[in-house]
Amino acid sequence: MTITDISHRKMFPARGNVYLPHMVVINKIIDEAPDVRTFHFNFKDKALSEKFTFESGQFGEFSVFGHGEAPFCISSSPTRPDHLECTVKRTGRLTNALHRLSVGAEIGFRGPYGNGFPLEELKGKNLVFVAGGIGLAPLRSLIWNVLDNREDYGKLDIVYGARSPADLVYKYDLASWQKDDRFNMAVTVDRGDEKWQGTVGFVPQVLEHVAPSAQDAVAVVCGPPIMIRFTFPVLDKLGFTSEQMITTLEKRMKCGIGKCGRCNIGNIYVCRDGPVFNYQQVMDLVSSEY
Amino acid sequence: MADSKKVRKEDLAGLLTEWSRDYAVLAPSRADGVARMAAWDGEDISFLDWYRNTINPVKSLFLPPVEEMFSISRNERGHRIELPPKDDTGCLVFGVRPCDARSLILLDVVFEDAYEDPYYLDRRRRSIVVGLCCTNPCDSCFCTSVDSGPAATAGMDIMFTDIGDNLLVEGISRKGKELVAGNATLAKATRTDENRARKIRLAAEKKITRKIDTGDSKERLLAVFEDESFWQQVSAKCVSCGVCTLLCPTCYCFDINDAMTGGEGSRCRSLDSCAFSSYTKMPMENPRADKWRRVRNKLCHKYEFYPMLFDNIACTGCGRCIRLCPVNWDITQVLDSLPAKHESKI
Amino acid sequence: MSYSAAKNSQMQKKLRQEAKALLEQGKVDCIIGYEPGSLKHATTPLITKDKAATERLVINPFIVNNLSNFLPYTKGRIGIVAKGCDSRSIVSLIQDNKVKREDLFILGVPCSGLIDVSKVEALVGKYRDEIDDISRQGDIITVKVGAAKKEFSLSQVMFDNCLACELPTPAEYDVLLGEPTSPIGAAAESAGKLDELKAMTAAQRWAFWQNEFRRCTRCYACRNVCPACYCKRCFVDETEPQWLAPMPQEPDNLMFQIIRNLHVSGRCTDCGECERTCPVNIPLRALTRDMYDIVDELFEFKSGMDTKTQPLLTAYEVDEAEDLVK
Incomplete structure (x- = not known):
């Protein structure tokens, strides 16, 4: 069965007006990197906070009223439900508006949407996380999820890189992860600066150097398209099969529910059928427009 | 044609007036320069003489070019969002052509799939689609190639057929049958009326000479999918405007935007088009910046991707994209030019 | 020179020969011309590198598209079929550095005006595909529907912009396919809508346009067929x-058109493509032609008439109109 066969497509329960956002309030803003901020937020409606569940890898539609809405993955872990987080790079109208907001501001949220990472399939496996730049955001949700249930998983490797030391996101997490001896971590930058004492090099090269075993392992990859393109061949060389590589595809999703049409890759709608796919599925897509 | 009824043409206005009591009746009008469905004025049935099809397809009544999803108002305590006032009036659309009626069942599955779309579905549920059999199809029509035809009833509640002095009236759906059954203005149609309708329909079908073989178009498209030179050639004269998509009865792509001044405004949904390069533009890249990719996506969505998802071809052969295209880009010629099937990808 | 079908077919024959030779001799990489359309009384652009395809090239009173629109997006050396109005757009594009003159081989068509099929439809009360034949001999247009035959004058059936045409024979060309033609010279008869609008009060005019633009679908056909609208990223x-x-939505639809009109002022050649392609029949030429006349009145400038005159927006003279903003 290939991805283009949609007979096993996930169905969703009918509910009211899916387009109506819930009000959420920003209660913390962290400057991660130039133009990148993380927003911590909670539902205004306390009852909803208790009821709300999601899976790592799922995303939400965020509204800044007057500026529209846009999808961002939830970068916090469902194992830490006291608040939600999303990390946003300033690139356009909506993200500019979001970056202008301060703590206490009210925005809209609807979701969660998308399939999320296949947690059940990952259990018992050795995991290799490969991320570049802000691509760490969806993986971070999964990483905390895994760390909070550490005994369910085997060996863990993280290879994370950014263009420069300043572009590394979640530095506070990186610091705590680096001290954690429950897993192996490599942080790299494309170009260092005078203070940088860590590894310098592109993510795929560092991954090749770390050389995690493909035995009982799954690699979870997210980053800019160029990084993804060069990472898959390295994983292949390390013995990972295309089913052992998972990625989450970034596409210009709009409605989040598979209707507005713009995120299609062939017959697949990234927002409705993804955004998480394994590499075999990506190769099976009708179109290479991903 | 069992249980068919009829109404004399001079009584049609009376019938529509009767229906106006329970429904907001829409009918073809060209009062403002183009043929479109407009609130029926209570007397004019001259469309029976001039009307072939509307410029805007019937989808625009259910998925309007632009609509308010909710209003937004901001105050010290936060934002208040409010749905537009609920409209419970039924809507009866008179004169929908078979191609357009069929488009509704193709759109229904999209808006029912996964998450229900309340805006579209609410309007659909409140609507009665009264079809008008085609007796004078255009040379751009190719409905008979895509599972439709000038007398096809898919998507209709009732179908009318012009048989000269009378209109033959048939209840199609349960809703339509009920509406027809209890109506005193309608007389029982005779065998002669039915025979006449049969003949007229046959003649209309014969008038449709534009034919394409869609039997294996899905496979043939898949086979040629990666052939950039084919698509370059096919798309060369396309000017990337939105005519063929915005006015297509089955295209449903939309955009969502806010319009707000001061603390008041609304979130709106408006039709969008995959022909525009801005459609897939992301901050960092654009997977369909090339025109040939957009033309390929448009064609494949209708004849390959949609059929993979929902079995049917997402085209009703209404011919608008051929008639209204600034450069006479002709989808049937392109489908015809697809190379015969060879080794396909899946 | 008055129009005749025979002269026309001579031109067509010459065009096919020239086009084929250009491709054969490698003088151009592709030909942009017209071929019969898939609809009655219609043509469609033919963009081809194939020598054999030149046999499909046609010249007739239905060659409506302004093919210069394709130039900024076509690579290599191009042989392009151009009527007078198209040649003006080509000149304008050359002046704007959108295309190089040396990359073009202009196959000039001395034009006698094009037939607006929608006018014919209205005159005979039939749709395009129900009309069997539309033919022209001299200044008489004969329309056949079944056994019925009707004759019309040029001013009844020609496009409004053709009636007002100032340059039917291209001024810029590499080969002229026939004898030069002269303007129809019926500008007054084409200005009906414009005169009607000018007679209105400002409030009436505003109401008129708001009503017209209510049905705009924002398909951007007007922009995308306009040779002067070549911005990589449109303001809209x-x-x-x-x-x-x-x-x-209104007033944004109208605002879009007003801004577009301002943007193309001084480059618009009144080719009429925006109005012709509008699927909802908004009389766009009433806006563009008015701007065209204003530009002419204020600056004595008509775009694309020759390659020598400096483009309007790149030239400034100290004593030129200062009452520009009224």
């Missing part, structure tokens, strides 16, 4: 800042 697609709501 900008999101930061967002100048106009990106949805079909």
Whole structure:
């Protein structure tokens, strides 16, 4: 069965007006990197906070009223439900508006949407996380999820890189992860600066150097398209099969529910059928427009 | 044609007036320069003489070019969002052509799939689609190639057929049958009326000479999918405007935007088009910046991707994209030019 | 020179020969011309590198598209079929550095005006595909529907912009396919809508346009067929800042057209493509032609008439009109 066969497509329960956002309030803003901020937020409606569940890898539609809405993955872990987080790079109208907001501001949220990472399939496996730049955001949700249930998983490797030391996101997490001896971590930058004492090099090269075993392992990859393109061949060389590589595809999703049409890759709608796919599925897509 | 009824043409206005009591009746009008469905004025049935099809397809009544999803108002305590006032009036659309009626069942599955779309579905549920059999199809029509035809009833509640002095009236759906059954203005149609309708329909079908073989178009498209030179050639004269998509009865792509001044405004949904390069533009890249990719996506969505998802071809052969295209880009010629099937990808 | 079908077919024959030779001799990489359309009384652009395809090239009173629109997006050396109005757009594009003169081989068509099929439809009360034949001999247009035959004058059936045409024979060309033609010279008869609008009060005019633009679908056909609209990124697609709501609503629809009209002022050649392609029949030429006349009145400038005159927006004279903003 290939991805283009949609007979096993996930169905969703009918509910009211899916387009109506819930009000959420920003209660913390962290400057991660130039133009990148993380927003911590909670539902205004306390009852909803208790009821709300999601899976790592799922995303939400965020509204800044007057500026529209846009999808961002939830970068916090469902194992830490006291608040939600999303990390946003300033690139356009909506993200500019979001970056202008301060703590206490009210925005809209609807979701969660998308399939999320296949947690059940990952259990018992050795995991290799490969991320570049802000691509760490969806993986971070999964990483905390895994760390909070550490005994369910085997060996863990993280290879994370950014263009420069300043572009590394979640530095506070990186610091705590680096001290954690429950897993192996490599942080790299494309170009260092005078203070940088860590590894310098592109993510795929560092991954090749770390050389995690493909035995009982799954690699979870997210980053800019160029990084993804060069990472898959390295994983292949390390013995990972295309089913052992998972990625989450970034596409210009709009409605989040598979209707507005713009995120299609062939017959697949990234927002409705993804955004998480394994590499075999990506190769099976009708179109290479991903 | 069992249980068919009829109404004399001079009584049609009376019938529509009767229906106006329970429904907001829409009918073809060209009062403002183009043929479109407009609130029926209570007397004019001259469309029976001039009307072939509307410029805007019937989808625009259910998925309007632009609509308010909710209003937004901001105050010290936060934002208040409010749905537009609920409209419970039924809507009866008179004169929908078979191609357009069929488009509704193709759109229904999209808006029912996964998450229900309340805006579209609410309007659909409140609507009665009264079809008008085609007796004078255009040379751009190719409905008979895509599972439709000038007398096809898919998507209709009732179908009318012009048989000269009378209109033959048939209840199609349960809703339509009920509406027809209890109506005193309608007389029982005779065998002669039915025979006449049969003949007229046959003649209309014969008038449709534009034919394409869609039997294996899905496979043939898949086979040629990666052939950039084919698509370059096919798309060369396309000017990337939105005519063929915005006015297509089955295209449903939309955009969502806010319009707000001061603390008041609304979130709106408006039709969008995959022909525009801005459609897939992301901050960092654009997977369909090339025109040939957009033309390929448009064609494949209708004849390959949609059929993979929902079995049917997402085209009703209404011919608008051929008639209204600034450069006479002709989808049937392109489908015809697809190379015969060879080794396909899946 | 008055129009005759025979002269026309001579031109067509010459065109096919020239086009074929250009491709054969490698003088151009592709030919942009017209071939019969898939609809009655219609043609469609033919963009080809194939020598054999030149046999399909046609010249007739239905060659409506302004093919210069394709130039900025076509690579290599191009042999292009150009009527007078098209040649003006080509000149304008050359002046704007959108295309190089040396990359072009202009196959000039001395034009006698084009037939507006929608006018014929209205005159005979039939749709395009129900009309069997539309033919022209001299200044008489004969329309056949079944056994019925009707004759019309040029001013009844020609496109409004053809009636007002000032340059039927291209001024810029590499080969002229026939004898030069002269303007129809019926500008007054084409200005009906414009005169009607000018007679209105400002409030009436505003109401008129608002009503017209209510049905605009924002398909951007007017922009995309306009040779003068070649911006890589149109202001209407900008999101930061967002100048106009990106949805079909008033007054944004009208504002879009007004701004577009200002942007192409001094480059618009009154080719009429925006109005012809509008799927909802908004009389756009009433706006563009008015701007064209204003430009002429204020600056004595008509775009694309020759390659020597400096483009309007690149020239400034100290004593030129200062009452520009009224």
